[in-house]
Amino acid sequence: MSKLSARSEDYLKAILRLQDQKKVVRVKDLAQLLGVRSPTVVGVVSGLKEGGLVDQEHYGYISLTPEGKVVAETLLQNEELLRTFFEEVLNLDSGEATQNACNVEHFITPRCRERLVSFIRFLEICGRGAPKWLDHFRHFSLTGEPPPCDRCGEIFPGDRRGCEKA
Amino acid sequence: MSKLSARSEDYLKAILRLQDQKKVVRVKDLAQLLGVRSPTVVGVVSGLKEGGLVDQEHYGYISLTPEGKVVAETLLQNEELLRTFFEEVLNLDSGEATQNACNVEHFITPRCRERLVSFIRFLEICGRGAPKWLDHFRHFSLTGEPPPCDRCGEIFPGDRRGCEKA
DNA sequence: TAACAAAAGTAGGCGAGGCTAACAATGTCA
DNA sequence: TGACATTGTTAGCCTCGCCTACTTTTGTTA
Numbered sequence: 001m002s003k004l005s006a007r008s009e010d011y012l013k014a015i016l017r018l019q020d021q022k023k024v025v026r027v028k029d030l031a032q033l034l035g036v037r038s039p040t041v042v043g044v045v046s047g048l049k050e051g052g053l054v055d056q057e058h059y060g061y062i063s064l065t066p067e068g069k070v071v072a073e074t075l076l077q078n079e080e081l082l083r084t085f086f087e088e089v090l091n092l093d094s095g096e097a098t099q100n101a102c103n104v105e106h107f108i109t110p111r112c113r114e115r116l117v118s119f120i121r122f123l124e125i126c127g128r129g130a131p132k133w134l135d136h137f138r139h140f141s142l143t144g145e146p147p148p149c150d151r152c153g154e155i156f157p158g159d160r161r162g163c164e165k166a
Numbered sequence: 167m168s169k170l171s172a173r174s175e176d177y178l179k180a181i182l183r184l185q186d187q188k189k190v191v192r193v194k195d196l197a198q199l200l201g202v203r204s205p206t207v208v209g210v211v212s213g214l215k216e217g218g219l220v221d222q223e224h225y226g227y228i229s230l231t232p233e234g235k236v237v238a239e240t241l242l243q244n245e246e247l248l249r250t251f252f253e254e255v256l257n258l259d260s261g262e263a264t265q266n267a268c269n270v271e272h273f274i275t276p277r278c279r280e281r282l283v284s285f286i287r288f289l290e291i292c293g294r295g296a297p298k299w300l301d302h303f304r305h306f307s308l309t310g311e312p313p314p315c316d317r318c319g320e321i322f323p324g325d326r327r328g329c330e331k332a
Numbered sequence: 333t334a335a336c337a338a339a340a341g342t343a344g345g346c347g348a349g350g351c352t353a354a355c356a357a358t359g360t361c362a
Numbered sequence: 363t364g365a366c367a368t369t370g371t372t373a374g375c376c377t378c379g380c381c382t383a384c385t386t387t388t389g390t391t392a
Binding site: 171174202205206209210213225 | 378386
């Protein structure tokens with residue numbers, strides 16, 4: 001499969017989600033999940049069938065081929081990565097984090113993905129035992145107030161200008 | 167103007183860039199910048215003219231209307247914000263940061279944008295005088311090694327498990 | 333100023349991804 | 363088992379953003 005459109009990627013992800021959740025995927029379910037009409041699903045799915053990513057018998061259920069499953073799982077992992085960033089770091093609520101992740105997922109470069117993975121791991125590792133850094137950002141993003149300088153030495157750099165402890 | 171497609175947004179941004187840089191915008195310049203042929207530009211631009219975002223006389227130069235300029239400037243600011251994140255935080259090179267920013271810009275929600283602005287401001291403010299946090303992430307993303315614990319107390323939380331100073 | 337080059341525009345086609353309307357297959361149940 | 367509801371498919375149309383081939387306008391210059 002040469003290069004999937006963003007929309008085809010959405011269809012693949014949706015098929016994987018439904019497959020995990022309902023065991024069997026119908027045109028109707030897919031249409032509902034993606035907010036389109038059945039003939040649209042039939043059209044896009046027929047393209048995915050040609051690409052060898054999806055199987056379906058006439059008037060039958062839809063399923064991912066092994067190749068399609070690999071692709072879909074990768075896409076879903078990438079989306080999940082972004083969702084984590086939007087929710088855990090930027091503190092968006094779950095719905096909005098998912099929406100952004102789902103839309104953005106198609107458009108970031110592999111290296112960008114890698115860096116984001118690193119970034120999230122970094123936050124996790126370096127927050128072990130003292131995961132205050134994100135709390136401070138949360139506070140800042142709500143109030144616009146930087147954390148008080150007397151915490152600098154304890155928790156993270158903060159604004160050290162004029163701070164004698166630094 | 168109801169709702170612009172991602173592609174139309176690209177055209178608006180390109181017009182603004184060229185306008186700032188060359189004073190006068192031609193179909194040909196736009197085609198070159200966007201990597202398409204002239205008739206494509208003519209088609210999209212005619213839509214933007216109908217939407218009241220762009221002016222152009224027959225066989226004449228292209229320019230943004232006041233409304234179009236406002237829209238384009240907003241789009242460009244958003245792109246710039248993302249570019250900053252990708253370049254300064256995720257440490258992507260300028261070209262790749264720009265590419266990601268340009269592609270992603272169309273798809274993030276306003277609240278997500280706000281949070282990203284906050285996030286970048288937070289990093290700036292809280293790094294004043296001791297902007298080591300991002301350096302540490304940079305090191306981590308290259309080597310996979312968390313920063314040594316003996317820096318914890320000085321610079322940022324780090325991994326405090328087993329660190330007697332914490 | 334006439335001729336030519338360069339740029340813009342028009343005509344018409346294509347594929348993706350939507351839609352509605354109509355039709356075909358399948359499933360269910362009295 | 364026959365009738366009806368549900369679901370999937372086909373046909374045909376639309377818009378968007380792209381293209382090539384061709385025409386028209388504009389600008390330059392001999």
